[in-house]
Amino acid sequence: MNPFAEIHPALILLIGALFVPLFRGVWRSAWTILLPVLALAAVAALPSPGEGAQWTGWTLRVLPWVNEPLTFLRVDGLSKAFAYIFTINAIAAFVFAFYVKQSGQHVAALIYIGAALGAVFAGDLISLYVFWEVMAVASTFVILARRTEKAKGSAYRYVLIHLLGGLFFLAGLAITVAQTGSIAFDGFDFDTAQNAGTWLILLGFLVNAAAPPFSAWLSDAYPEASVTGGLILSAYTTKTAVYALLRGYEGWEPLIWVGCIMSIYGIIYALLENDMRRILAYSIINQVGFMVCAAGIGGPIAISGATAHAFCHIIYKSLLWMSAGAVLYRVGKSKCTDLGGLYKTMPWTLTFGTIGALAISAVPLTSGFTSKTIILHAAEHEHLFWPWLILEAASAGVFLHAGIKFPYFVFFNQDRGLRPKEAPLSMLLAMGALSFLCLFLGIYPQPLYDILPYHVDYNAWTVPHVIAQAQLLMLSALVFFLFLPMLKRTATISLDTDWFYRKGGDAFYRLADKSLNAINAATSRLFLGKVVNSITNFFESGLPRLACFFMTPIWKLMGHDAAQIEAERHSLFRRSKIGAFPVSITAFFAVILLGLLSLLFKTGK
Amino acid sequence: MQGTNLKKENDWFDRPASRRLLWRLLYGACAVSVLLEIVLIATHQRHGHFGEGWPDGWWFFYALLGFIACSLMILVAKGLGAWLKRPEDYYAETEETTLPEDIDESLR
Structure with a gap:
């Protein structure tokens, strides 16, 4: 069989990125939209091996000192689901970024997304490591593209932390390959495969998943990226890490607690935060916490739940970053203490942003309700009461910090005399498309359930479940408005673990x-x-x-x-x-x- | 900002009457969600997932969880804020004097 029979989706973006500087104006923007469209088509054209089966291609013997060939295209339910959402999100992001004239940023972003695709399709530890590092470097350039002093500073700290994470990964890889003689990247078994190598690789993955104490890079760097840069960054690094955890560390119990800590940590810091994009950055840590917890729970329900949640999360999180980006683009400010009352002149941005905010809060009729709840269902199924309780509490907290706080302080609260124009058409189109997906997958999640790695027999739409969710969320909303005086924003930052370095x-x-x-x-x-x-x-x-x-x-x-x-x-x-x-x-x-x-x-x- | 365009502007959310209405809607929605559970209990559809004795089977468990968890998180955040909050220039970073390039050109 010809191992190159299929087109590698990552190659389309990686090679296409090099041609971006050849185009000018709208043609350049059109080219950057065309590339992820082609990549999505390539993903869809890949074979769909059945549940539990794999299809591998692009096997190359590039390293003469390694006995096995490297596998660059491993296709199964898990990698394909992540590849779908990576490319769909890229299309929306580049439609949103239609107006961006700087080509350096596009080249870096396309290489970054291409490397993320390469990482989810990588069939062995070495090729995964290579794409992992390409992502780290390319994403640093995405941050630098804003060309501010602050962006420079945080990009510098960002790349140092990611190189550290990469070194953990590399050290673990070396030990694992030396011990097992194999470069295979499949599930490490929690009972038999615990050793320095696998723990170091896990540590490397957790750095990218933004698990505390290695989490401050995210809230430090993403909000310093440009309007479109922040949006693109929000989707790939942490979710590639989630993918790697789901693939390699399914059922590793400590991850349950790491995930629980992340979900609460993200909320507390988001509540303290004043910068709207930093609120969203902390909210990523909270959401990834759910997925990390699911990886720790393990089993078909949790793995499919985490995949579904990652899928929907990327959509509504991008939508939130887009609405914050549109506000930043039009107002030039991102602090809650400078914003407010924007509903008057940016009603569409408000509407789309609110749909994203409701979806992240898992309000019934939105995609969060049909995806995140599978993870909670998995915790129930495994009879993990305390993790379940923490995740339920965190679900309530999501509504506080992202569901209400973000739209309230940006679009309502106090009128500060800001009268910006509505967002440009390309931004509204991208936000509209993602809003549609949030609602569509909330009402009719079957197309999503069909591409999950394992078949899930799950129905979020039972009457008791809807009522329970409504109670949880409405009472959370009540608490938000009752405690509003305590939540008044101050022009401050909060110390995080980046204080240490x-x-x-x-x-x-x-x-x-x-x-x-x-x-x-x-x-x-x-x-x-x-x-x-x-x-x-x-x-x-x-x-x-x-x-x-x-x-x-x-x-x-x-x-x-x-x-x-x-x-x-x-x-x-x-x-x-x-x-x-x-x-x-x-x-x-x-x-x-x-x-x-x-x-x-x-x-x- | 007291211009002529202020008249046709949508200021519905700033009106005291609207705010009162929104507060009533919020209380109403909370009440409805709790009342619906009573219907569930009455029709014997209210079951916990963890079985006998686990709190998730308690009546109004989710309302309590939402209220208590959110209050606690706000209080904890407030408490930690006293310890963790710093002025914005804490790290002594250079503030930009001009708007970055990614901001709308008309603002620059």
Whole structure:
């Protein structure tokens, strides 16, 4: 069978990205939309192996020192579902970005998305690692593309953390391959495959999934990216990590608790946050927490639930980033303390943003309700009461921080006299399309359920479930408005784990400055002030002093009195200073030196 | 911003009457969601997923969970805020003097 019979969807984006600078104006924008459309078509054209089966292609023996060939195209339910949403979201993002004229950003974004596709189709650890690192580098350029000082700073911190995560992955990969002799990337078994290698790979994955304490890169960097950059970033890095966890770490129990912590952590920080895009960034951590928890629960229901949730999450999260991006584009501000009252002039942005906000909150009739609840169902099914309770509480909290807080403080709250124009047409089109998907998958989720890795026999639409969800959400809304005075925004930031390396970096710099420069100064004082001085002194007056030391007893023996000795000394010093020793003395020393040299060479032989 | 275009502007959400209406709707929606559960209980359709003795079978469990969880999270966030909040210039980053390139050209 020809392993290259199928077109690799990632290649379309990776190669197509290189041609972006050749186009100008609308043609360039059209090209960037065409590429993910073609990639989506390529994904759809891939074979659909049945449940539990795999189809592999693009097997290449690129590394001569590895016995197995690398597999670049592994197709099964899991990788295909992620590839579908990655390409669909890319189409919407580039429609939204129609107006962006900077081509560097498009090239970086396309390589980033292409690498994300490459990572979900990678059939072994080495090819996964390669795409993992390409993603890290390309996404750094997406952040840098905003060309602000803040973006530069956070991109620098971002790439350092991701390179650290990549090193965890690489170290784990090396250990795993050395131990098992295989580069295969399938599920690691929690009971039999626990070792330093698999734990290090897990750590590498969790850095990209933004699990605390390695989470601050997300809320630090994404809100500093450009209007479209933030939107594109929000979808791929964390969800590729979710994919990798679902594939490799299904049923690893600690992930249940990591996920629970992430879901609550995201809410608390989002509640404290003032910047609207940072609220959405923390909300990603909260949502990814659900998926990480599902990976820990394991089993067909949880894996399919996490896949469905990732699918819907990418759509409504992009929609939220788009509405925040449209506001930022038109107003130039992103802080809740500067925004408010925008419903008057941006009603469409408000409407679409609210649909995204309702979907993330899993309000019935939206996609969150038909996807996130599968994960909760999986927790019930496995009888995991406490994780279930935390996730239910987190579901209520989602409504607080993303469902109500985001639209309320941006579009309502206080009228600050802002009268921006409605978002441009391309942005409205993209938001409209994603809003449609949010509602469509909420009302008729079957097309989504059909592409999940495992068949799920799940119906979110039971009367008790709808009532329970309505109660949970309505009471959460009530709490939000009752506690509104406590939620008043302040022009502040909140310390996160990036404090350790931001302040720590500063402290290290100062420490290095103080300690090393102090050593430098002390060394300078010692050598220039003392050692060099004494050497020059020695050469100036040391020899006559030495001579005096030996000569004084001889002069005494010769019967010189004190005055004569003093005169001899004086003449010795004077002659040494002008170098006027008799020739015979120099010749005498030269003979000694030659004697020593000949001795040295003799022994050398 | 007191221009002529203010008249045709939609300011429905700023009116006190609308706000009162929204508050009533909110209370109403909460009441309806709780009342619907009473219908469930009356028709014996209210079951917990975890079986006997687990709290999710309690009456009005989800209303309680929503109320308590959200109140707790807000209080915890408020408490942590006292400890974690810092002024915006805490990290002493350079503030931009001009708007970045991705902002609408008409603002620049």
